[in-house]
Amino acid sequence: MLPALVFLALAAFAAALLGAPHAGRAVTLHLVLAVGAMPLICGAMTHFIPVLTRTRTASAGVLALPAVALAGGVLAVASFGLPGMGWGRYAGALLAATAAGTLLVWSRYRRLRMLGRAHPGLAWYEAALACLVCALLAVLAGAVWPQQWAALRRLHLHLNTLGFVGLTAVGTLTVLLPTAAGRPDPEAGPRLRRDLPWAVSGTLLVATGAAWFSPLAAIGAVFWAIPLLRLGTGWLRLYRADVFARHGAAPSLAAALAGLAFSLLIGAAAATGIPALTPAPAFVAGFLLPLVSGAASQLLPVWLRPGVQGAWHARLRGQLGRHGGTRAMLFCASGVTAGTGREWGLMLGAATLLWFVLQAIAALVRARLSRRATPT
Template sequence: MPDPSRPARRVLLALGMAAPMLFLATLVLSSLLRQYAPALVHVILAAGAMPLILAAMIYFTPVLTHSRAPSWPVLVLPGLAMIAGAGAAASLFWRRDLIVAPALIAMIAAGALLGWIWHRARTMLGRPHPGLRWYLLALASLLLGLLAISIAAFWPEHWAALRRFHLHINIYGFIGLTAVGTLRVLLPTVAGYTDVDTRVRLQRDLYPMAFGALLMATGSAWWAWLVWPGLALWLIPLTRFAMPLVSRWREPVWGWHRPGTSLALAVPGLMLVLIAGGLHATGVQPSGVALPLFFYMFLFPLVTGAVSYLLPVWIWPARNSAAYESAVRRLARGSGARALVFFIAGVLAWNGLPGAVYLAGAAMAVFLAQAIWALSARFSRSV
């Protein structure tokens, strides 16, 4: 019988490889095209991370709602988001006022996905998994950020403030909420332990963290003092998340060849990013530090760790073949060391030392080489 989830896995497989490729290309270009930094940032966030996140939401929503696999119109949405992201980067290369068109396309993709997830939650039997609400509020944050940058294009005297709001609500509201909500479920699965507090924490932490993201975005744009209560609303639950990782779950999580290490290191990485963001909002930290920290200490370890675990699952969902086992071993090899290199790159960037981009680029190149090596284990099996 045909596998109904195969199209979704194909989309994820394509985007799971495309995102790190875009990350690496941007790291290489960043030293050559420094004057186009906003465009390069959008290559990472809008063309790389946004489509991958939307595809992951599409893949996991049927699991969280115990419903059927998505239809093809839904699977088109990540591709639409990638077109929008590429268009946003291109507009920032040439004409900033053209940003409205890709923003509108991204709003269509995000709005359609939000409606689809909402419909699945309303029509399922029983109550949906609490992680689904994190997706809904993350997409609402994305729509809010896209609306802000669209308004800024027609209100140029407020461009700087609205751009800062757009950036921070997307980083903390869209990417941050999606990441934390997914990590709560994915990290125990990857590391092989059971955390009975997961559902409770997902229910209790969502609204304070969503409100905190709104406060940080608003504070970064207009009233800097709002950043600090927003930071507290994030750092408290993140500390509760991080402490068991270095105490109770230390043995299954940490290791040089465990994909869970990369995911776990993204948690304290995000905490440091938040602190750096607060210092930047109040003028203590230079403006050029916060985004590299977000990439090196959080986004890159998160994406590479997640893809390291999920790539073989997307290709061999039954997980019962020698090819699957070979791919798992190839992707896990040195995953903890890769994450540590990303983290060191973040430390260098925070202190203004040279070499951060080269370290991060080398680690990303190694990951891509391992991913290609793992894909070669497919033999004759189709996705």
């Protein structure tokens, strides 16, 4: 299921970016975020929550939740793109909120049943899921409170981007980059514990501020900058060579962190009225694309063949991460150009993503052939 969600997300990203000049903005963004990213993130959580709580793997019912979220995302896109589908936004929000809420309750249940203390990354996932549920409830609230729709829309978009995607990403990257580098970060756990209140309060201030009282949003952006700066400087101290390497997953993962910081910065600048800044395309091209391609380079081998990690996994990981450093630079350039109002920035991101997809398909075909040749 997880490898299928990875490829679905990559296909949705490529289709959305290539079709962006012809489709509406809401269609493009929801194809990327609600059809591509949301089910993949929910799927990744069904894998990581048992790991973080040291409990058994998820049941079939829980593993089906990303598909429910996907159905919600498809309905949302249909509601923006097809005539007569206006009801789809409410049905989609309800379906996706049900999936996210169930995942959150399941995570809390696993936490209660586990022995010992949960990994601090779990609280980041739970906060992210709570943001997604609230963001989707904001869409539903628009049906009964139409005069507040403009504010609820801003609440929805910030709770989703900074809250749901941002919190999941930072909680995951903190552990994933050291794993990709092959050296643990002794500061990761304490930093996750210390920084969650900053990130959560930053999200809430940005979202409510953008919706109702803009000075709060500026304070929220400063709050969010604290965990991003701490993580970034920690990485530069411990993993500088991996971050600036030519190959591997680490450069893309580091580029994703830089992309998130850049989107936050230009989001704050755009809110003060500086024209020609477009945070949403920067978020997609500079943050989401390197995040998903970098995480896929590191995680696809273990998701394809769970259990003891051997030479097959290392070889596939090496092939997926090949030229990761060059792609990271292209994603950074794409984020900066897309975020400063140049339409070709998104196309650069799409081309770089397509390069990764073709490389991944070639690597998977080779890995499949070598697996057939060497039975375990």
